[in-house]
Amino acid sequence: MPRQARLDSPGTLHHVMIRGIEKKKIVSDNRDRDDFVSRMGTIATEMETAIYAWALMPNHVHILLRSGPWGLPSYMRRLLSGYATWYNRRHRRHGHLFQNRYKSIVCEEDPYFKELVRYIHLNPLRARLVENYEKLEQYRYSGHSVLLGKIKNQWQDGDYVLQWFGEKSGEARRAYRRFVVKGIDQGRRDDLVGGGLIRSQGGWSAVKELRRLGLREKSDERILGSGEFVEQLINESDLARKAQFSRRELNRRAFLYIQKMCKRENVNVKALQSGSRRKGVSKVRYQLAKHFVDNWGLSLAETGRQLGVSTSAISKMLMRRNSS
Numbered sequence: 001m002p003r004q005a006r007l008d009s010p011g012t013l014h015h016v017m018i019r020g021i022e023k024k025k026i027v028s029d030n031r032d033r034d035d036f037v038s039r040m041g042t043i044a045t046e047m048e049t050a051i052y053a054w055a056l057m058p059n060h061v062h063i064l065l066r067s068g069p070w071g072l073p074s075y076m077r078r079l080l081s082g083y084a085t086w087y088n089r090r091h092r093r094h095g096h097l098f099q100n101r102y103k104s105i106v107c108e109e110d111p112y113f114k115e116l117v118r119y120i121h122l123n124p125l126r127a128r129l130v131e132n133y134e135k136l137e138q139y140r141y142s143g144h145s146v147l148l149g150k151i152k153n154q155w156q157d158g159d160y161v162l163q164w165f166g167e168k169s170g171e172a173r174r175a176y177r178r179f180v181v182k183g184i185d186q187g188r189r190d191d192l193v194g195g196g197l198i199r200s201q202g203g204w205s206a207v208k209e210l211r212r213l214g215l216r217e218k219s220d221e222r223i224l225g226s227g228e229f230v231e232q233l234i235n236e237s238d239l240a241r242k243a244q245f246s247r248r249e250l251n252r253r254a255f256l257y258i259q260k261m262c263k264r265e266n267v268n269v270k271a272l273q274s275g276s277r278r279k280g281v282s283k284v285r286y287q288l289a290k291h292f293v294d295n296w297g298l299s300l301a302e303t304g305r306q307l308g309v310s311t312s313a314i315s316k317m318l319m320r321r322n323s324s
Helices: 030-046 072-091 109-121 158-162 169-182 197-201 204-212 227-243 247-265 269-273 279-296 300-307 311-323
Strands: 013-019 050-056 060-066 103-107
Touching: 013 072, 013 109, 030 050, 030 060, 030 072, 050 109, 050 158, 060 109, 072 279, 072 311, 103 109, 109 169, 158 169, 247 269, 247 279, 247 300, 269 279, 269 300, 279 300, 279 311, 300 311
Parallel strands: none
Antiparallel strands: 013 060, 013 103, 050 060
């Protein structure tokens, strides 16, 4: 069965799950973790993407976010492509780091927001990355410690999360802490990591009761929410998809950036795109390649096409410069 298109429009709440290929590690040490977290926050700020909850695990990541005007795919492309290239250069490895397709579930806010925040932030404790709840409050690689004011992350929208628990910050943090502690014994929540009719209705027994009453509820495997929410979201996403930036527009913007950079460095655009290896041209080509891959999330192939060289040339260029 072909994969369905992602559902997204600005302001959509997503539970995003990213996994390492073949369940392998995506971070090897704290330097990797710090880079991923910093990159996640910096790009979220630049692309007006609100992040509410997150947990970075050895071989996967959970993020609860609200997509910005550029949309979820653009945000994820920049985050994953940029980090994977950096990680591969640093560890001198080749090939895919992540599974080819990250998982994103669109979530209805009122019934699921608090539950998702709690579930995601308890991940390090469930996986025994921390010894106990007290250590979780100090853990640097999830958003829980940020909500409690233990660690500062300006890019994480903690104020919005805490508004669900109280009007004053102190009162809200105490209520949030109590809520999280109550969820420790729940274990893994399969109902919060996917969509579809059974999860959205709260289990198979609820679905059977609907059928007994002769009621039909619209559902979608990409969505966790009521039938009314599912129908509304699909209609909105169809309209939003037509207005999203095309690949042609992204390439056009890349070319304009190349022109701007070449003018500033007094380099001929045609020389750069014809594969010239003159010192000044090569320097600008490297700067552009690094910017497109790390900051824009362009693939090595797309970057190579823009800069007039092969995919392998871009890969070697970035690896060589990183090791020098």
